[in-house]
Amino acid sequence: MDADIKWLDDPETFRVNQLPAHSDHHFYGNYAEWAHHTSRFVQSLDGQWQFKFASHPQARQPGFFQPDFAASDFGEIVVPSEIELSNYTQNNYINTLMPWEGKIYRRPAYAVDGHNKEAGSFSEGQDNTVGMYRKEFDLAPDLRGKEVRVRFEGVERSMYLWLNGHFVGYAEDSFTPSEFDLTPYIQDEGNVMAVEVFKHSTASWIEDQDMFRFSGIFRSVELLAQPATHVEDMTIRPSVDDGYHNGHFSLDLQLAGAPVGTVHVLVKDADGNSLVDQSLPVDEKVTLPAVALENIHLWDNHHPYLYQLLVEIRDEQGQLVELVPYRFGFRRIEINADHVVLLNGHRLIINGVNRHEWDDQRGRSVTLADMESDIQTFKENNINAVRTCHYPDQLPWYQLCDDNGIYMMAENNLESHATWQKMGKVDPSYNVPGSVPQWKEVVVDRARTNYETFKNHPAILFWSLGNESFAGDNIAAMGRFYKEHDSTRLVHYEGVCHTHDYSKQIPSLDKSTYLPAQGTKDYRDQISDVESWMYLPPKQVEEYLQNNPDKPFMECEYMHDMGNSAGGMGSYIELLDKYPQYFGGFIWDFIDQALQVKDPVSGQMVMRYGGDFDDRHSDYEFSGDGLMFADRTPKPAMQEVQYYYGLHK
Amino acid sequence: MAYTNKLHVIYGDGSLGVGGDGFHYIFSYERGGLESLKIAGKEWLYRTPTPTFWRATTDNDRGSGFNIKAAQWLGADYFQKCTQIDVTVDDHHFAGLPLDNDHYSNDETADKVSLTYTFTTLTVPATTVTVTYTVDVAGQIKIAAHYAGKAGLPELPIFGFRLVMPTVATGFEYTGLSGETYPDRMAGASHGTFTVKGLPVAKYLVPQENGMHMATDRVTITRETTQNNADCAREPFSLTVAKGRESFAFSCLPYTAEELENATHVEELPLARRTVLVIAGAVRGVGGIDSWGADVEERYHIPADHDIDFDFILNAK
Numbered sequence: 001m002d003a004d005i006k007w008l009d010d011p012e013t014f015r016v017n018q019l020p021a022h023s024d025h026h027f028y029g030n031y032a033e034w035a036h037h038t039s040r041f042v043q044s045l046d047g048q049w050q051f052k053f054a055s056h057p058q059a060r061q062p063g064f065f066q067p068d069f070a071a072s073d074f075g076e077i078v079v080p081s082e083i084e085l086s087n088y089t090q091n092n093y094i095n096t097l098m099p100w101e102g103k104i105y106r107r108p109a110y111a112v113d114g115h116n117k118e119a120g121s122f123s124e125g126q127d128n129t130v131g132m133y134r135k136e137f138d139l140a141p142d143l144r145g146k147e148v149r150v151r152f153e154g155v156e157r158s159m160y161l162w163l164n165g166h167f168v169g170y171a172e173d174s175f176t177p178s179e180f181d182l183t184p185y186i187q188d189e190g191n192v193m194a195v196e197v198f199k200h201s202t203a204s205w206i207e208d209q210d211m212f213r214f215s216g217i218f219r220s221v222e223l224l225a226q227p228a229t230h231v232e233d234m235t236i237r238p239s240v241d242d243g244y245h246n247g248h249f250s251l252d253l254q255l256a257g258a259p260v261g262t263v264h265v266l267v268k269d270a271d272g273n274s275l276v277d278q279s280l281p282v283d284e285k286v287t288l289p290a291v292a293l294e295n296i297h298l299w300d301n302h303h304p305y306l307y308q309l310l311v312e313i314r315d316e317q318g319q320l321v322e323l324v325p326y327r328f329g330f331r332r333i334e335i336n337a338d339h340v341v342l343l344n345g346h347r348l349i350i351n352g353v354n355r356h357e358w359d360d361q362r363g364r365s366v367t368l369a370d371m372e373s374d375i376q377t378f379k380e381n382n383i384n385a386v387r388t389c390h391y392p393d394q395l396p397w398y399q400l401c402d403d404n405g406i407y408m409m410a411e412n413n414l415e416s417h418a419t420w421q422k423m424g425k426v427d428p429s430y431n432v433p434g435s436v437p438q439w440k441e442v443v444v445d446r447a448r449t450n451y452e453t454f455k456n457h458p459a460i461l462f463w464s465l466g467n468e469s470f471a472g473d474n475i476a477a478m479g480r481f482y483k484e485h486d487s488t489r490l491v492h493y494e495g496v497c498h499t500h501d502y503s504k505q506i507p508s509l510d511k512s513t514y515l516p517a518q519g520t521k522d523y524r525d526q527i528s529d530v531e532s533w534m535y536l537p538p539k540q541v542e543e544y545l546q547n548n549p550d551k552p553f554m555e556c557e558y559m560h561d562m563g564n565s566a567g568g569m570g571s572y573i574e575l576l577d578k579y580p581q582y583f584g585g586f587i588w589d590f591i592d593q594a595l596q597v598k599d600p601v602s603g604q605m606v607m608r609y610g611g612d613f614d615d616r617h618s619d620y621e622f623s624g625d626g627l628m629f630a631d632r633t634p635k636p637a638m639q640e641v642q643y644y645y646g647l648h649k
Numbered sequence: 650m651a652y653t654n655k656l657h658v659i660y661g662d663g664s665l666g667v668g669g670d671g672f673h674y675i676f677s678y679e680r681g682g683l684e685s686l687k688i689a690g691k692e693w694l695y696r697t698p699t700p701t702f703w704r705a706t707t708d709n710d711r712g713s714g715f716n717i718k719a720a721q722w723l724g725a726d727y728f729q730k731c732t733q734i735d736v737t738v739d740d741h742h743f744a745g746l747p748l749d750n751d752h753y754s755n756d757e758t759a760d761k762v763s764l765t766y767t768f769t770t771l772t773v774p775a776t777t778v779t780v781t782y783t784v785d786v787a788g789q790i791k792i793a794a795h796y797a798g799k800a801g802l803p804e805l806p807i808f809g810f811r812l813v814m815p816t817v818a819t820g821f822e823y824t825g826l827s828g829e830t831y832p833d834r835m836a837g838a839s840h841g842t843f844t845v846k847g848l849p850v851a852k853y854l855v856p857q858e859n860g861m862h863m864a865t866d867r868v869t870i871t872r873e874t875t876q877n878n879a880d881c882a883r884e885p886f887s888l889t890v891a892k893g894r895e896s897f898a899f900s901c902l903p904y905t906a907e908e909l910e911n912a913t914h915v916e917e918l919p920l921a922r923r924t925v926l927v928i929a930g931a932v933r934g935v936g937g938i939d940s941w942g943a944d945v946e947e948r949y950h951i952p953a954d955h956d957i958d959f960d961f962i963l964n965a966k
Contacts, residue, residue: 424941535939560939563708563853567833567935568946594854599916606916609854621708624854625940636829636851636859643837 003160003167005057008122008201011109011432014442017169019149019179021452022233022254024395028323029142029227040142045150045193045221050134051077053088056126057198064132065162065194071134080154082363083131083197083216091595093610095210095619096417096468100127100200102617108205108419110438111430122201131197131216138189143225147183147257150193153395154219158201162194172203172442175391175413176449182223205432206443209390209415209467211356211364212593212610212623218365219394227322229257229282229313234324236309236456237290239488240298240332244345247296247330249276251288253311259283261321264312269297270305282313298344299329299458301384302649304405306458327402329458333490335529340580341490341552343407343461349576350407350584351645352385353378353627354557357393360596360607360630368396373632374590375400381627381638382645387556387586390415390467392450401459408459409492409556409586412446412478414466421468426498426516433474440474447478451485462530464556465493471523479527494532494556500524506536506543532556534588538571545579555585559641562625566637573644584648587641593623594630607631655758656786658738660750665736667762672788672964676764678746681731683782683790688964691875691886693814700768700778700794701811701927702726704858705909710806712940719803721772727907732777733767760786774801776953780810791893793960794930802953806858809898809929811905812963816874818924819885820846821901825865833934833949835863848903848924856912860900861932867891867965868899870924890928891965898929930959 007013029040052074054060063069077086084091092099100106104127109118122128139148152159156174160167163185171178199215233254240247251265263286267276276291297305311324333343341348355374357366371394378386386406388397391413401408420428433439447465454460463486465478475493482491499520502509531549533541534557544553559566566587575582594607607630610618624630627638659666664684665676675685682697703726706716716723736743738759765781776799783791796808822845826838829851851859862868869889890899902909903921912918934949944950951957 535943537938537943559937560709561937562712562940563855563857564829564831564851564859564935565707565709565937565940567709567831567937567949569834569937570836571946592854602916604916606914607852607854608914612914621854622940624708629852635853637834639828640834640837 001167003170005123006119007170008128008158008198009109009117009119011202011439011442013170014172014203014445015170017180018171019181021176021449023235023456024398024453025231025234025324025326025456027227027231028325030320030323034323034325041225041227043140043143043223045135045137045223046079048076049079050074052132053083054130054132055089057123057128057130060130060196061132064134065196066165067192074134077131077133079133079217079221080219080365081216082214082218082365083129084214085363088131089129090615091212091613092615093212093593093618093623095622096208096421097617098204098208098418099213103127107430108432108439109202110436111419111432111434114436122198122204125200128198128200129215130199133195133197133217135193137191137193139186139191139223143223144188146225147181148186148223148225149179149181150221150223152178152217152219152221155195155197155217156199156215157203157207158198160196164192172201173413173446173449174203174207175393176446176453177395205419206414206416206469207391208417210417210622212595214363218363226257227313228315229255229259229261229321231311231313231322231324232256233452234311234326234456236326236328238328238330238458240296240330240344244298244332245296246292246294248290248292250290251309253286255282255284255286255313261313261315264314266310266312268308268310270307275307296330299331299405300344301405301407304403305329306402326456327399328456329402331458333461333488335490335552338580339549339552341530341583347580348461348583349648350385350554350586351382351648352387352407352409352584352586353383354387354389354586354589356389356589356591356593358591358593358630360594363595366394370632371397371400375404375406377628377634378406379404381642382649383641384645384649385409385586387411387464389589392454398454398457398459402457406459407461408457409462409464410450410454410460411464412450412466414443414446414469416469420470426514428470428516428520431470431472433472434470435473440477443474444477444481447481451482455486460489462490462492465491465527467494469495471496471499471527476523476526490529492530492532492556493528494534496523496527497531497533505547505549506540508543509540530554534558535560538575541572541575541582542579545575545582549581552581552583554583557588558585559587560625561587561589561627561635561637562622566627566640569640569644573647576648587627589625591626591628591632592630596631654786655760656762656784658757658759658762659755660748660753660757662747662750665762665764667784669786669788674784674790676782678734681729681734681768682766682780686964688788688888689886691872692877693888695813695815695923698810698812699729700780701807701809701906702770702805703906703910704806704933705856705906707857707935708853708855708940709936709945713936713942713944715806715944719806721803722806723910725770725772728771730769730771731766732769735765737763772802774799776802787966788964789966790963791960792963793893793958796957798953798955798957800954804933804953805931805951806933807927807929808931808951808957809927812926812928813905814870814872814924814926815876816872816923817903817921818848818870818872818901820844821868821870823862823865823868823899825862825896829860830863831861831935832863832932833936833946848901848921850902850904850915850918852915854914856909856915856918858906858909858935860902861898861929862900863898863932864896865892865899866896868901870901870926872924889965890926891962893960893962895959897959897961898932900927901925928961931957
């Protein structure tokens, strides 16, 4: 198969030869490797890559992926990083409008009349910058002779991959891992990997998040070799019985490679006591039937108790082939008959923040130190929950939240703000995904990838279908995917509130502010287990709570912390004491998006925001809404958050 | 002549001088206020203090259009029109200016001196603000500010008294609430005495109102430098403001509201050269519901049609 640039224009082509998403477990050759956090099966490709920038698709260098291509005029770039921050192309911050606003007229394919294909929209887009990456590498000795795949943890926005001149595959969905099998083309030495990264494709319509618009391989890349027998996917099923004292543990494994040997499953508590110790024969699918466990330790914010699962794959001689460790927890989230959200039988209160991944020098290519610092800030300030706005975060973040008892709303990579809200009015005239058939699979795939990758994390209490994308059949289909695959979490989506008439529930709210003038189908009974709004003032929140709430209420965004703000928080917090159906919210947001640059006039290092790079259209300082300044020092308002979030710890 | 139990009063042509043990003040008739506040040989005033009505637009103010609604107060803050000065020495209230002052000596004394400056705001409609300075023999100045409520004016961003010092302070110590606080954002603060080094400006991406401290009993500002060419001492010296009948709010920054307003980035702010102390009797909340329309909650507004009074002690002992 050859790469086809027309895929950029086609919403129905979003993954080509990409391996199915699977659980995010690590795997090692033995216990010593685990102890040292290094696996013989992993080879990092981070570091310097050869790089050539093209301002639009037609300016690309044909054949740059050929091993013998003369790449003498290529420069270098560090992987992972943002292309813009190496100054190949302009930084731009923009909120709801598409980045080509006022420059190029575009509409989403099929979204206007069902037939508009918009051929060439992106494949010939003069704004569609391209990064051409090349990496020469030898396979590390331990990876040789094995099946080898490559994992790109995050690439904005659409990537084509070649190895040694052969086309390997294509991927979208910038914020989840993309894996490709390299086995047919890989050699021990002298490999040439080539990646073409396009800033825009049909995916741009559904990745219209309020953020600096970057592109590039901005998360790590690694080669993963497959042990002779390998846990390809793992679904840990810890359940908590009624009564909240006892539970069950079961496990589903999907194995690849040699169908021989045994699977040894061990579960230990935090003191090292063995609770499960069973061996099963290797098979394509292995299920450990439910094991009853008494007096389990429950996981929550105060006591993030984790159990250690160890899956050992042993060959017929009993030799360890693969070790898969995973820390999991028991917790139960549910909505009771009074429409109150319970965690482990107790009322759940979300003292949350929305968190964009941000580093004032690296953009969204954040470091582990950034993440650890953020967790520390959460703990110091009584923040117990995070919404991964508005895309999945880097893999280690989920483990950090497990370890530290941070409740997660794990959001899909979806926002299509420009397609339904114009100049503040709800006007979904060309909304995607909406109910446009050609846009269904791409968003359901995002739901699937989010679920499959992160399903084993106890920290995730809510799946969130996305942000500010209006609602239609396709978002309903995403919700159904989660309902069909996961009974242990709630499903959240805010945008559905724009399809329902709240005259009875929130009488003082003017309908024209949240409903489209042209009318809409009501999706409220299909989408979202919880009633979620953003920035609804306390008075209207109280109205909803007083009018027989049939869904528990939360604010997925509130307390907009732009500049000197966060006043009046007490008016929200006091509602928690009055109404059990209110379960809190996520402050918008955690950290300012601003870039630290050297000011040519003063020579000082200074913070720059939208528009400061001559970028137009821009939404200027609207990127600065954090409780933290972009350099990770707290804004003065933090003491208020610490206080109010401390009242319902 | 010993002044220890009396104020020395100098009946000047353009001012009223008031001296005592370790202090000397000049109340100007020409400049509409206290022109000189000299304590232990150090000058504390750069220009005469004035009422203040403006706060640098916050992001929430801009989003809700409050800066546009309240814009008159920016002009009123920037340009001040003193329309009347009343002088009272002990129990004698002078009929008006100029004083009939050819019959005094250099040995005039008093127990109490009081001046009231009346400002007519450059708003439509106009209203008045009076600032009354009352000096006691210890050199303490009780300052009482009165805003005359007027229907038809927009809500106020702030009502306070602004005092600009000639050089930048090295820091301040205050007894009140921790951190930056506003009427609708002070629940999380702890009460105590806090030392602040330098004059930190909260580094909001777009410079804006910042650094307010609500419910303060006392603040002491310390400087080490003056503009006096003959004074090369670098010893710290301090000025204290204490509460009068009630606690006050204050901010102590190197910039006026207008300087903050004028910058779109922190690095565009001027080099820090002065100390701008605002003692406020009424502070508007900052809000937080959203930054594109939601108003500050009603109870944290400053209505313009109500009188506002506050007082405090300058050079408190």
